[in-house]
Amino acid sequence: MTVIPSPTTPPGSPAPCAPEDVRRVACVGAGVIGGGWAAHFLARGYDVTAWDPAPDADVRLRRLIAAAWPALEQLGLADEASQDRLTVTARLEEAVADAQFVQESAPEKLDLKRDLLARLDAAAPAGTVIASSTSGYPMTDMQTEAADPGRLVVGHPFNPPYLIPLVEVVGGERTDPAAVEWASRFYEVAGKSVITMDREVPGFIANRLQEALWREALHMVANGEATVAEIDASITEGPGLRWAVMGPMLTFALAGGEGGMAHMLDHFGPSLKSPWTRLEAPELDRALYEAVVAGCDEAADGRSIADLVAERDRGVIDILRATGRLPRSAEEATR
């Protein structure tokens, strides 16, 4: 196994920690994503310290982790995994003081991220890699205030981070490439499926794709062309079923029959110019806002967010099993 040295460790600072040797992780910002990260790391047996400025953060975080735990038990807990390995600290500096890896998941506001990453950089041990969960800001724009921008990377997860394997890892202009390499290896060791990007693209790969779909969906609601329920059904009853097995490229290659993607491009290439897509964002006015919120309430049909989270978790685990990414049975797991 290759041991990747921790990046940007100044001479004389504590010994760098290899990705395989990490035991202590800090989660800063403990909402949907930070809480999901904390659940994932606890399930993998790490000690987790968390900090979030909200007064009810401790209670909220523990509730989120408890709700995720049944799904995590099904995925398989590490021997050392325990919710008791979580410490919620009163001060940010305390949360990261001993951290061997820091995952930042604060609100998506550029100034806030800039200041917070600079504070984390000042407080975390030298050499510790700090990753941001940002959904789309390039690290180049976020690392401007940090004294040591070399150790700052993007580690972009998907909700919920304890279930969806993918993390997109990319550095900024001032990131040390060794930090990107270290983070990618660490996430792999921590059980994630990693795409390491060699350049910054706003929205990375998956969010750029998700946003294109979301934009079209909002246009359709705004224009009365489709309801929220029809949009959701069009994916869950249609292409979504294929996408869990193969991505959009291979899916379309099969749509070309024996001729594969080449036939697909010959056949449907000209339609790329047809007016099927409108890549300008729609105006998010009050009417559109209310139509989308009301449509989602109707779709939930009385189910609470907690009910929907449990339903989604069961569904994703079933899909992971059905597609061979998880053992289908206890017997298969021990084989």
Ligand SMILES: NC(=O)c1ccc[n+]([C@@H]2O[C@H](COP(=O)([O-])OP(=O)(O)OC[C@H]3O[C@@H](n4cnc5c(N)ncnc54)[C@H](O)[C@@H]3O)[C@@H](O)[C@H]2O)c1
């Ligand atoms: N929700 C998603 O699907 C998703 C997916 C991938 C990435 N992300 C990214 O993850 C990050 C967090 O998003 P979220 O959905 O968890 O938001 P959220 O609103 O659920 O949680 C944000 C948390 O940050 C806390 N917070 C507020 N100010 C803070 C500060 N100065 N320092 C630290 N914490 C602070 C809040 O109290 C809250 O608990 C964002 O960068 C977002 O773009 C979100």
